Amino acid sequence: xxxxxxxxxxxxxxxxxxxxxxxxxxxxxxxxxxxxxxxxxxxxxxxxxxxxxxxxxxxxxxxxxxxxxxxxxxxxxxxxxxxxxxxxxxxxxxxxxxxxxxxxxxxxxxxxxxxxxxxxxxxxxxxxxxxxxxxxxxxxxxxxxxxxxxxxxxxxxxxxxxxxxxxxxxxxxxxxxxxxxxxxxxxxxxxxxxxxxxxxxxxxxxxxxxxxxxxxxxxxxxxxxxxxxxxxxxxxxxxxxxxxxxxxxxxxxxxxxxxxxxxxxxxxxxxxxxxxxxxxxxxxxxxxxxxxxxxxxxxxxxxxxxxxxxxxxxxxxxxxxxxxxxxxxxxxxxxxxxxxxxxxxxxxxxxxxxxxxxxxxxxxxxxxxxxxxxxxxxxxxxxxxxxxxxxxxxxxxxxxxxxxxxxxxxxxxxxxxxxxxxxxxxxxxxxxxxxxxxxxxxxxxxxxxxxxxxxxxxxxxxxxxx
Amino acid sequence: xxxxxxxxxxxxxxxxxxxxxxxxxxxxxxxxxxxxxxxxxxxxxxxxxxxxxxxxxxxxxxxxxxxxxxxxxxxxxxxxxxxxxxxxxxxxxxxxxxxxxxxxxxxxxxxxxxxxxxxxxxxxxxxxxxxxxxxxxxxxxxxxxxxxxxxxxxxxxxxxxxxxxxxxxxxxxxxxxxxxxxxxxxxxxxxx
Numbered sequence: 001x002x003x004x005x006x007x008x009x010x011x012x013x014x015x016x017x018x019x020x021x022x023x024x025x026x027x028x029x030x031x032x033x034x035x036x037x038x039x040x041x042x043x044x045x046x047x048x049x050x051x052x053x054x055x056x057x058x059x060x061x062x063x064x065x066x067x068x069x070x071x072x073x074x075x076x077x078x079x080x081x082x083x084x085x086x087x088x089x090x091x092x093x094x095x096x097x098x099x100x101x102x103x104x105x106x107x108x109x110x111x112x113x114x115x116x117x118x119x120x121x122x123x124x125x126x127x128x129x130x131x132x133x134x135x136x137x138x139x140x141x142x143x144x145x146x147x148x149x150x151x152x153x154x155x156x157x158x159x160x161x162x163x164x165x166x167x168x169x170x171x172x173x174x175x176x177x178x179x180x181x182x183x184x185x186x187x188x189x190x191x192x193x194x195x196x197x198x199x200x201x202x203x204x205x206x207x208x209x210x211x212x213x214x215x216x217x218x219x220x221x222x223x224x225x226x227x228x229x230x231x232x233x234x235x236x237x238x239x240x241x242x243x244x245x246x247x248x249x250x251x252x253x254x255x256x257x258x259x260x261x262x263x264x265x266x267x268x269x270x271x272x273x274x275x276x277x278x279x280x281x282x283x284x285x286x287x288x289x290x291x292x293x294x295x296x297x298x299x300x301x302x303x304x305x306x307x308x309x310x311x312x313x314x315x316x317x318x319x320x321x322x323x324x325x326x327x328x329x330x331x332x333x334x335x336x337x338x339x340x341x342x343x344x345x346x347x348x349x350x351x352x353x354x355x356x357x358x359x360x361x362x363x364x365x366x367x368x369x370x371x372x373x374x375x376x377x378x379x380x381x382x383x384x385x386x387x388x389x390x391x392x393x394x395x396x397x398x399x400x401x402x403x404x405x406x407x408x409x410x411x412x413x414x415x416x417x418x419x420x421x422x423x424x425x426x427x428x429x430x431x432x433x434x435x436x437x438x439x440x441x442x443x444x445x446x447x448x449x450x451x452x453x454x455x456x457x458x459x460x461x462x463x464x465x466x
Numbered sequence: 467x468x469x470x471x472x473x474x475x476x477x478x479x480x481x482x483x484x485x486x487x488x489x490x491x492x493x494x495x496x497x498x499x500x501x502x503x504x505x506x507x508x509x510x511x512x513x514x515x516x517x518x519x520x521x522x523x524x525x526x527x528x529x530x531x532x533x534x535x536x537x538x539x540x541x542x543x544x545x546x547x548x549x550x551x552x553x554x555x556x557x558x559x560x561x562x563x564x565x566x567x568x569x570x571x572x573x574x575x576x577x578x579x580x581x582x583x584x585x586x587x588x589x590x591x592x593x594x595x596x597x598x599x600x601x602x603x604x605x606x607x608x609x610x611x612x613x614x615x616x617x618x619x620x621x622x623x624x625x626x627x628x629x630x631x632x633x634x635x636x637x638x639x640x641x642x643x644x645x646x647x648x649x650x651x652x653x654x655x656x657x658x
Contacts, residue, residue: 016652017645023627026645028652038549040499045639066497084497091499135548135572151550151576152501153638161642163649167625169571199484200542200568233545235571299484299545318483318540411493420516432488432546434511 038133112379122252202234350378368457544573
């Protein structure tokens with residue numbers, strides 16, 4: 001019997017029509033997540049063709065990118081600042097109602113970042129195919145799902161047929177062994193992986209994260225890892241489901257219940273790469289040797305261990321441009337550089353464990369004078385959980401701005417932005433030029449490093465405050 | 467969609483690698499609910515100065531860039547977000563082909579659905595193109611061939627089905643909908 005990878009098993013189970021040299025595969029989509037930014041043009045296509053959403057029961061909508069995070073705007077009568085954003089939110093409400101799609105609207109307790117709420121509901125399950133008009137859909141691969149981002153035209157394809165036309169990607173084993181040292185988190189691990197593989201090293205591939213380090217990670221941590229697969233160019237990243245996965249999903253509202261649960265777990269146990277299954281590419285990472293990581297440039301691959309200097313690279317235009325944009329110099333130490341803004345949140349690091357990590361550093365401490373610390377939970381549920389656990393109180397006492405959920409300052413669509421020239425240590429996923437605001441300078445790091453840097457007002461190794 | 471068989475144009479060269487979709491069109495312009503008119507915001511933060519006037523140093527603002535339909539860029543063009551606004555903005559501006567040694571997966575897929583050719587070439591061809599801004603190139607989709615003004619012709623891989631759709635002006639959704647009987651059988655077999 002041929003040995004198959006996890007990816008191949010999920011792919012084959014969803015092939016409605018296999019690919020041929022002339023035509024891509026018709027791939028069935030189990031769960032279609034949508035949000036306000038990439039769906040309106042797809043709904044317009046349905047309207048123009050007079051088509052319904054074919055499987056509304058497999059479609060779940062929320063609003064996260066353009067939504068405000070200030071409580072008075074979410075729950076009060078203060079309007080959304082940007083007219084176009086307000087219109088986009090309204091358009092999703094209209095489209096969801098017209099097409100019978102379930103929507104977690106502005107004031108719904110289940111609302112949040114699309115990649116945070118679906119796992120919390122138990123809607124994300126092992127072995128599924130999951131797509132969304134959003135590149136960080138790779139997050140859901142943490143459950144052993146094949147999950148990837150698509151464009152708006154493809155959102156329309158899924159609406160109309162519940163399928164996509166896809167060429168089969170290649171496979172890439174990311175083998176991680178060893179115990180992560182104290183103060184070194186899943187975020188540091190994925191930044192190190194991107195640094196090693198490069199920002200296009202995964203293009204055309206699906207990652208499978210494997211090895212003892214990955215097995216030892218919680219679901220929140222696995223989601224952080226899979227989330228940033230796209231930053232290495234891979235459309236998807238997967239982790240084989242195991243007891244950690246099943247424990248997380250058990251009794252979640254949309255997970256299988258009762259007798260269905262046992263049957264599902266039995267099925268999910270088969271979702272592992274067979275011994276001897278061949279991957280098209282592989283990389284090995286020694287987790288025990290890692291340090292907290294931080295980016296110095298304008299893509300997530302421009303990353304160094306926090307105690308290391310900025311590398312000295314000759315004859316690379318993008319490196320020169322990046323240092324110019326960041327106002328850094330080759331050979332500079334990262335530790336001690338001044339910080340203006342700290343953002344803790346996003347689909348990468350806006351889950352409860354991320355907030356708990358930040359609280360460990362912030363408890364009994366204050367944000368440095370002149371530094372703005374914005375903490376945005378990944379969902380309203382996480383907000384409630386963090387408040388019940390006393391984390392919000394720790395944040396507010398420290399001087400942080402504690403908000404309603406959303407994508408917020410990860411990409412600044414809702415007005416939560418970093419000013420030109422300012423330095424922001426951010427737990428988000430992209431440090432592209434202008435990502436957090438025109439002229440904003442982003443340094444990606446873990447929630448521990450972000451919180452420590454907020455306290456000191458400078459880039460700080462979190463192990464000094466633990 | 468109009469059939470697209472050939473692009474013949476001078477090139478405009480953006481000699482940077484890892485040009486991400488946030489540069490192609492910054493997130494603050496994504497609050498639109500349509501796909502029209504995004505060309506004005508193409509490369510907005512590089513193309514315009516803080517006061518909104520054109521930045522004369524940016525390649526697209528140079529006089530000889532006018533009318534160029536082929537953009538040559540460094541490796542890994544279009545990385546980052548899945549926003550289809552990126553190819554919408556490029557096409558609305560007038561670009562019909564992007565040439566690089568490597569093009570990010572989601573951008574490539576989105577481009578092909580909007581009449582924008584994502585062309586990957588070998589290092590030597592890319593180096594020549596980067597060194598010769600304004601070169602008049604010919605992309606023949608039927609032959610899957612890029613011809614340089616030197617007469618050198620190189621094969622350019624374009625996914626067969628997308629090429630068929632582009633050349634015949636077909637919408638991929640039509641093909642996908644023709645598979646609905648297969649999709650229904652699949653669902654019935656799974657008990658979905």
